[in-house]
Amino acid sequence: MVSGFDGLDRATLARVVPELLLCGHLIDRSGMAHCLGAFGRPGMTEVAVAEWQVASPVYTRRMRRALRIEGDGVDTIFKGLQLDIGAPPQFMDFRYRVEDHDHGEFWLDHCGALLDVEPMGPEFVIAMCHDMEDPTFDATALATNPHARVRPIHRPPRTPADRHPMCAWTVVIDPAHEPPPVPENAAVVANSVAARLELPDIDPAEEGLSDYAGPLLSDLRFPDFSKSALVRLADEVCLQHHLLTLGFLLAVRARTDRAAEIGRKQFAGIAGITSERLRAALDLGDGPGDLATVLGVHPAWNPVAYTGIEVSHTADTVSLRLPRSSGAITDGVWPSLVDAGHPAPLEAMVRGVNPRAYLRAVEADRSGWTVEIAYAAEPFPEVAEVAITRFSKGAGFAFADRGTPLPLTVV
Template sequence: MGEDAGPGGGGGRQDYSGAFDPDFRYEDLSKEALVRLVREYALIVHLLDRSVFAAIGMRYGQQAVEEIAIDEWRGASPIYGERLRRILNIEGDDCAAIFKVLQVDPGFPHHYMDVRYEVVDEKHGYFELKSCGALLDVEPWGERAVRGMCHTIEDGTFDVTAQAINPKARIRAVHRPPRDPAGRVPHCRWELTIDDDTEVLPEADITRLTRGTTAARAVFPPMRDGTPHIPEPPSAG
């Protein structure tokens, strides 16, 4: 075993070399090892999407890929966004709060998607993808596939993700692929606004269905040292 973990994890293991440990837990890993693992887990989300949607596209075509991808995102992102907010104590519903959730969203794995954020004020901001690994995967398949991902799917899902934090939020493209000129960097740029005139989207049927799953309702036990999975709110004073 590595060194004793501190509060909330962060043990001494730099990797999992050596003998098999039947009682291995994430909290046995060092901060550096956990960062490496989280990066890989976020990328695995995209590997799963690549495999399942390639299979769907091969059998049923591009339109089916788009329809199912929209339902997947609508079903999951409001729920995992709520969970991420709880475990990281992300408070509020302003532009910065929405960007905080996007920073830890598994759909935006760091470096694979090089996302930059700019908060203008509480109700206005921008984010851009200096580089998007997903786009680089899709571009070789042609403009139809690029528009499907960067227009059809994004337009059907970005507002859902933002409105899970603030119902009056919306996200609109400043520019996005197909890249014009070719090779344009950043690959895309988006504007976030919070406005009372924004149309509030009703919760989708797929979201309500997903809320009933064991994954959505799972409650993790405390860590090995007794630290709760969901941190206690900071005490006043």
């Protein structure tokens, strides 16, 4: 099946991939707000730990296979972080030092997540930078080496209040390190359709980088990759979104029978912000063709081999068709949460492109359902879940060209 990103040229894809990484990070700015209301701060923290612990090892291994990232040292761990929705470039400005195969450090010169949380008080900072990071950093590192351990040098709450770097960590690989217990639901996520989905290989003959097999770089410059590499990267990052959401829904479901309701709120919040950012990254207007383009590359509906969606448009309307059977439906992720009776996430998504958009008609049959999107005379109010997610500075974050990256060799 053709990728939803095949229609974009190489330069456009290079802008879209970091956007997808950032929007994946903002999923929690949406979801955790509703978990806080449902479970309090301790329960919210537990959900965050659970979702990242089960998702990040799975998608890290997928990305390593896709880009031929081999090895089991700290440099390989750092490569994985550079392509992780938990560490989107620049917004979470990870810097790295490699001492040898078994020892390294990383620190954050800028942490957008911390800047979001610091105004909420030290309890929330400790929940994120201590309670969440300790087990989830280890889970990500363990995907590369089961004997890796990530430990803080210093971390927030910041003293003094403007301390830079914002945090710093060591990574040590030691055979004496015992891997932590396998988290609950790890096997469910590892055996999901998303985890096992086969995507087209990157074409090594195309112009540009086809892998990340060379040295660890200080930054990844996405324009340096080939078009087929960027298409694969985009699809892999979309799978990161779905795998994290699967982990989120499993953790929420273990705590309440309102998991679908909370999942829809999470979906609505991130759907609208993502549409806005994609529209801007693609330099689009707000007409039907522009909306169709955004829907076609929105991470909720990609990879197309996973979701099976179809998008079409006329001069006045856009149609989105969702099948009743797909890998995403089997896994129970975002596409399974929307239907004629629960349209809020889709409404938020289309209004991220045009605030006058509304769902005019829905037709269903045995194989799927189709929604027609048209335009009202006046804009609708912003969806509440989108306003909550907009609290994050990531909603308006701007990427910068940081020049030619440098290879990071052993110090």
